[in-house]
Amino acid sequence: MRLSDLQTGEKAVIVKVLGHGAFRKRIMEMGFIRGQRVEVLLNAPLKDPIKYKIMGYEVSLRRSEASMVEVISLDDVYRANDGEPARSSVSFLEEETVKQMVDRSAKTINIALVGNPNCGKTSLFNVASGAREHVGNYSGVTVDAKKGYFTYKGYHFNIYDLPGTYSLSAYTPEEIYVRRHLREETPDVIVNVVVASNLERNLYLTTELIDMDVSMVIALNMYDELENSGNVLDYDTLGGMIGVPVIPTVSKSGRGIENLFDTVIDVYENQNPKVRHIHINHGPVIEQGIKVLKDALKTDPRIIKHFSPRYLAIKLLEGDREVENLLRKEQNFGSWMTLRDKEKSKIEKTLGEDVESAVANEKYGFISGALKETLTWGNKETAHLTHLIDSLVTSKVLGFPIFLFLMWLMFEATFTVGAYPMSWIESGVGLLSEWINSIMLEGPLKDLIINGIIGGVGGVIVFLPNILILYFFISFMEDSGYMARAAFI
Ligand code: GDP
Ligand code: MG
Numbered sequence: 175m176r177l178s179d180l181q182t183g184e185k186a187v188i189v190k191v192l193g194h195g196a197f198r199k200r201i202m203e204m205g206f207i208r209g210q211r212v213e214v215l216l217n218a219p220l221k222d223p224i225k226y227k228i229m230g231y232e233v234s235l236r237r238s239e240a241s242m243v244e245v246i247s248l249d250d251v252y253r254a255n256d257g258e259p260a261r262s263s264v265s266f267l268e269e270e271t272v273k274q275m276v277d278r279s280a281k282t283i284n285i286a287l288v289g290n291p292n293c294g295k296t297s298l299f300n301v302a303s304g305a306r307e308h309v310g311n312y313s314g315v316t317v318d319a320k321k322g323y324f325t326y327k328g329y330h331f332n333i334y335d336l337p338g339t340y341s342l343s344a345y346t347p348e349e350i351y352v353r354r355h356l357r358e359e360t361p362d363v364i365v366n367v368v369v370a371s372n373l374e375r376n377l378y379l380t381t382e383l384i385d386m387d388v389s390m391v392i393a394l395n396m397y398d399e400l401e402n403s404g405n406v407l408d409y410d411t412l413g414g415m416i417g418v419p420v421i422p423t424v425s426k427s428g429r430g431i432e433n434l435f436d437t438v439i440d441v442y443e444n445q446n447p448k449v450r451h452i453h454i455n456h457g458p459v460i461e462q463g464i465k466v467l468k469d470a471l472k473t474d475p476r477i478i479k480h481f482s483p484r485y486l487a488i489k490l491l492e493g494d495r496e497v498e499n500l501l502r503k504e505q506n507f508g509s510w511m512t513l514r515d516k517e518k519s520k521i522e523k524t525l526g527e528d529v530e531s532a533v534a535n536e537k538y539g540f541i542s543g544a545l546k547e548t549l550t551w552g553n554k555e556t557a558h559l560t561h562l563i564d565s566l567v568t569s570k571v572l573g574f575p576i577f578l579f580l581m582w583l584m585f586e587a588t589f590t591v592g593a594y595p596m597s598w599i600e601s602g603v604g605l606l607s608e609w610i611n612s613i614m615l616e617g618p619l620k621d622l623i624i625n626g627i628i629g630g631v632g633g634v635i636v637f638l639p640n641i642l643i644l645y646f647f648i649s650f651m652e653d654s655g656y657m658a659r660a661a662f663i
Contacts, residue, residue, distance in 0.1 A: 175247055177206075178224065178240035180214045186245035187211055187272055189279045192360040193242045194482045195387040195451050205229040206243055208280055209273075238476045242360070246275050282330045283442050284359065288352060288383065289367030290376055291338030292658070294395040296320075298367060298425035299335040302435070319355060326435050329442075334361070340375070342382045343489075344496035353496065356388070357480045363438050364390040370400035370407065370422065373549065374541060380416070381454050381537045387482035389449070390418050391437050397422035397430065404552025412548040417450030453484070456536040459524050463491055463517035470506070470513055477504055490514045491521070492530045567656065573663040580656070584647040588640050595639035603632035 180186055188210045191198045205228045206212070215232060216225040223234040235243075251271050287295040303322025320335040336355055337348040344350050356364070366383055368376035383390055394400075394409055400422075413420035419437050423430035440446040455461065467487035471477065477486070477500075489497040491514060501507055518529055525532050567576050607624045614620040651657045 175245060175250075176241045177212065177226075177235070177243035177245050178217075178237050180217065180245070180247060182214050182217045185211060185213045185248040187248065187251075187276050189244040189246060189276055190362070191243050192362070193480060194485075195389070196482055197239075197242070201235075201239065201243065204233050204235075205231065209276055211248075212245065236476060244279065246272075246279060248272070251275060281328060282332065283363060283438065284361045285331055285333045285438065286352075286355060286359070286361040286364050287333065287335050287367055288356075288364050288379065289338060289393075289395075290340055290369065290379065293338065293367045293369045293376065294423075294425040295335055295338065295367050298365070298393060298395065298423065298431070299333060301425055301428045301431055302331070303333055319351070326432075327439060329439055331435070334359070339379065341379055342386070343492070344494050350496060356386070357500075360480065362389060363442050364388050365393050365434070365438065366390055366418075367393045367395050367425075370394045370397045371403055371405075373407070373545060374538070377541045377544075378534075378537060380418070381540060382485075384416060384418070384452060384454060385482070385485040385488055387451050387485065389441055391434065391441055392418050392420040393425070393430075393434055394420050394422045395425050398424045398427075406550045406552060408548040408550075412544060413448050415452075415544050415548070417448065417452045419446055419448040454537060454540050456488075456533055459521050460491070460529065460532060460536065463521050463529075464488055466517055467491065467510070467513060470510055474504060474506055477501055488533060491518055492533060493518070564659065567659045568663050577660055577663060580651070580660075584644065587647065588644045592640040592643050596636050599632070599636050599638070603628060603636070607632075 175186075177186065177188075188206050188208055190208060191201045191206055193201075210228055213227040214224065215227050222237045224237060224240055225232060225234050226240075227233075251268065287299060289295050299320065299322055303324050319337070322333045322335070324331050324333070334355065336352045339346070339348045339352050342349055342353050344353070355361075364383060366380050368380060380392065392413070394407070400407060409420040409422060419441065421430055421434045421437050423434055425431065437446065441449055456464065464484060464487045467490055468483045471483040471486055481497075486497060486501070490501075490510070498511075501510065504510075521529050521532065527535075566572060607628045610620070610624055610628070614623070651660070
């Protein structure tokens, strides 16, 4: 339950504060930390702010702020204690129940998997939750969020597999979906899945998440491919630079997954030394615009609970319609828009390009700077080979003939090669029924065994070789990555 749900006079214990970093920090500095008791001094239904008593002080929170604080009502604790002991006396028994209930609630971690399409989110979701979702190579397989559960080291994890996105703007349904999820579900920790062998593009989304100021861990996925490429990434240094722990994973095999969730727990418990909120510098001109807007937005605590003011400022400057709609209800909306238009045109006049491209350029500049210091290119042989194969199997001229040849090969092998074991099985089954025919007396039992069991089962298993060969080819094409190329052409 949320702090804002409590009535005047009710008491509760704090479980956790949700929302982005700066917001959480401010609320926690006021004393709203796990295990603290809080009492509602004044909460009238339409009244904002609400008055609380915590650590012996009186503090006021906006209703919207209080709705981001998860609590356990002491009434629920008494109920768990069968109504005993009475409200006034704080007994040992009650303390224990409170502690247990807070612990139980605090040990639930909500995770969202955020990353580009095909970066391995669903594979990670599957190894973590044990669910058997189908892993597709073509984009658009994940159109909805899937939820999974698992427990690890005494923590209960709720994990969401979100649709793949390249950025967090409002251009595609996937982007809007992911952003809405982050805003409405406020995950405790975001696992940003990035493809280790394609960092330049994958880290773009990461820079946007950094703007959002969310708790996050990076899963450096497909680390096996990076190793095979001969390139070396100093991921510890990279993590230190961007203030986000980076954990190598291979979600196909499960390597690194335990380490990933150990780190998620650390970040959740605010115990990871790497975690630090950085500002990606967008250059003096844009930063000036961001600052002006941010300062204006900051004065309204109602809107900054889910997204950081810096993120909102950047998105407003970029002309993000969804963010505008989010703020439309606010009373200062008009003046923000005037300010935005002024800053936007100032930036565009000075830089000679629209804000969106300018921001993207600066972000890519930041990424390539970070990679220059941490990524060492090794031998390019394998990468070269991959490119060669890629250009061959997806080429305009050869792509389709190769595809048709592979399809022909698959079915030819299935039926022509499969015909041999098929005939062996057929004759084996025939021999078996002949032999039984010769040793058994006529009667219904013999009929059942020969025509029913051997005939029935035999009729099915003759197809086993075909099925095995067909599935062998399909698996081979999926795992070699050819399926992705075929989907592409
Ligand atoms: P999603 O679109 O982010 O959900 O990505 P998927 O989980 O569907 O994975 C896309 C493809 O990448 C699949 O073919 C996976 O088998 C493959 N894949 C996932 N994780 C890894 C990994 O760690 N290493 C390698 N080599 N391939 C992976
Ligand atoms: Mg998926």
